[in-house]
Amino acid sequence: MTMRVGLIGAGNIGGSHARDLAGRVAGSSVSVVFDVDRDRASALAAEVGGRAVGAYQDVIEAADVDAVLIASPDDCHAEQALACLAVGKPTLCEKPLAPNEADARRVLDAEVAIGRRLIMMGFMRRFDPGYVELKATFGPDGIGDPLIIRNSHRNEVAPYGLDSALSITNAAIHEIDINRWLTDDEYAWVEVLTGRNGPLTPEGQHDPLFLLLKTRLGTVVDVEMYVQSQLGYEVTCAVTGGTGAAEMADGAYVNASRALHRGHSLPQQWLGRFGEAYRLQLQAWITSLEQGTVPPGASTWDGYVGAVVATAAVASLRTGQRQAIELPPRPALYS
Ligand code: ISE
Numbered sequence: 001m002t003m004r005v006g007l008i009g010a011g012n013i014g015g016s017h018a019r020d021l022a023g024r025v026a027g028s029s030v031s032v033v034f035d036v037d038r039d040r041a042s043a044l045a046a047e048v049g050g051r052a053v054g055a056y057q058d059v060i061e062a063a064d065v066d067a068v069l070i071a072s073p074d075d076c077h078a079e080q081a082l083a084c085l086a087v088g089k090p091t092l093c094e095k096p097l098a099p100n101e102a103d104a105r106r107v108l109d110a111e112v113a114i115g116r117r118l119i120m121m122g123f124m125r126r127f128d129p130g131y132v133e134l135k136a137t138f139g140p141d142g143i144g145d146p147l148i149i150r151n152s153h154r155n156e157v158a159p160y161g162l163d164s165a166l167s168i169t170n171a172a173i174h175e176i177d178i179n180r181w182l183t184d185d186e187y188a189w190v191e192v193l194t195g196r197n198g199p200l201t202p203e204g205q206h207d208p209l210f211l212l213l214k215t216r217l218g219t220v221v222d223v224e225m226y227v228q229s230q231l232g233y234e235v236t237c238a239v240t241g242g243t244g245a246a247e248m249a250d251g252a253y254v255n256a257s258r259a260l261h262r263g264h265s266l267p268q269q270w271l272g273r274f275g276e277a278y279r280l281q282l283q284a285w286i287t288s289l290e291q292g293t294v295p296p297g298a299s300t301w302d303g304y305v306g307a308v309v310a311t312a313a314v315a316s317l318r319t320g321q322r323q324a325i326e327l328p329p330r331p332a333l334y335s
Pocket of ligand 1: 170171174
């Protein structure tokens, strides 16, 4: 049985997902594509063997779409996810669920009201072999409990223009999610520090940002988020555990020595680092749809918590004050 996926958004990540679903994931095809840029939708549809449509609702309602993949701009995700829930179609929604808590809450409430886990969030780092291996080092037979986790996330250039709030809601949201997942814990508070800016940072913006978070069990997490680093795409994560320490290796790169230099190149952006994580995530999603099991990745609850923490971090960026993280009780649907 082939899962026919309808795609909303044919940009960088939408195109990558479509090519994976059409060629590198077992059991899936791409049947329908929508993008606000009609030509871009038609070109991608022709490439992957689907058809282009003129509205995102046409994707969701199409009879030949079994499941929907939302890869549109961040502020469209909540509305489109609600439309998918309304027709009861399984959905993979790119991160973030919404750039603010209120919109994310509407999606959470709608899914809880339906009582079925239809949405999986595209927090692909949970499928990255590097993070998976890092998490496996935790525990009594490994490095013990995570005490301190230090992260850095650097883009070569700001992919959507430099806006410090976007650096949190669109980019650091990955660290907000992956450190919750690594620690199996919730955050108690978040604080955002700004300081000396990089040379490309426009007036009135802050880049890099430094996020400091503490979990309820007391793990200290920091994140250096630098979207105009110019150095390439680089993501690091180092953990001090109670009885050891572990550091995620820098992708599966080969160090080559030549011309008085030893090292490896960096990718320009995230597909070069996380391509395999994206493919593994899609395969896990498609397999769960075939088997009728609960989607294996991040849930709508995870997307909602990410939005709560990101909203608090943006408030800290604006006020300079540490922000407490208050969460409602986790609905039984996500236990
Ligand atoms: C982008 O939207 C992503 O999701 C990438 O993984 C992230 O590294 C980048 O900073 C974001 O802008």
